[in-house]
Amino acid sequence: MRIQKIISSIWKQSIEEFLIYRATSLITFILAVVFLLIELFVGDIYFSNSENANWTRNQYFILITFMNSATYIYNFFFVIGHENLVEDILEGELDYNLIRPVYSYWYSIGTHLDIPSIFNLILSLGLLGYYLALENVGIIGYAIMLINLILTAFLIFLLNQLAVTLSFWVDGLTSLFGMIEDLISYASRPKQIFPMIIQQIFTFVIPVLLASNLPVEMIFHKHNYWLLGYFIIIDILLYYTSKLLWNKGIKHYSSAN
Template structure:
């Protein structure tokens, strides 16, 4: 209950801060929506030259992209730690975090919350509804519950990967970071992995499992029965990678000796 209370207190303070500058908040939301629109236009341009991409239709690709936006929006809203190394290790703010009687990762996550990114989830759902209508998809009463389960699994996969990357900062205080590169690699998960060669497909499934954020869970709703096994593996992959990242973080914190050393 203590952590729940702290969470809502942070949320309350965040909303007060953001609503002080409404124009800035509006610009950020619009820029985020524009970025998503550009990615969607790219898909439409690709399919302007072909009807199918390795057996996938345009509407199926659009549906996968829409699904991808939902867990990605949750990740960017609550796990926005791309600058952890620069801000908390190099500049020494981790020392401040460790003086408080609350888990260090929980504090870092709450300090970096960007709730306006949740609008991306609404965009993703709208895109899915559009593509699903075009594909005449049939949904059952239990599908919303499966959707929530798969979305949370995908968000945990993303969070686990980037928390693990942030934890590297405890061993290396260099200013350079592989975070931007990893963000770009993550975008591969919003396309069907069978359009890539076997090496890339293996990496996106078992090493950097970004495929569990987009294509694999979306395959369930698209009726791709050959990928149902991967789809229902999504929550387990999310829990596994997130748990591993927490272990790596805690190990790194024990090694941390402060910004002055």
């Protein structure tokens, strides 16, 4: 019952904020749709004559809509929390979160929902389902896509969480969030277009290319189930690393009160 009340309160507050800033939210939604359409249009031109990097046009569209869906899952649940958390850390206003009888790691980022992102998410998921249906991937293909979607959204969360946590020690890291956003955007491409060293780094060290390319490769090219296991291990390691840094950061935190 207590959890239900918390969820209900978060949802109500988020809806109220959405209604207050609905004009801005509408513009944000429209711009996101425009950028998505541009990506699909560019892909349509790029793959108009033949396959490129052993990818078909439809597989490329699956990659684009997959990464958009994962990004909007992260945005819906955590992007506002991360933006607010950086300010709370730097301004010494984290006290209220720390005294609550819940784990501050999650409470500090999970009390706001970005309502506009749910509309972009529905659009992206709808297009993803459409392109998958064109390939007749079957139930296993949809299951692979769902598992990778959750893992990728979690990876985006963890990369941003690590960036936020560094604010306990270093000021002025807001540009780092833009770098992570750009990194995710650049990863929304077939990895074969990048030099081999870039492929290796962003597959096995910072696995954004692994996240974006793996579901398509598993369904259409190679099964690569061992890479799926590696992806899961990386997410787990990043999660516990982020928790460790968070706990150390709290000890380093200085209150403004």
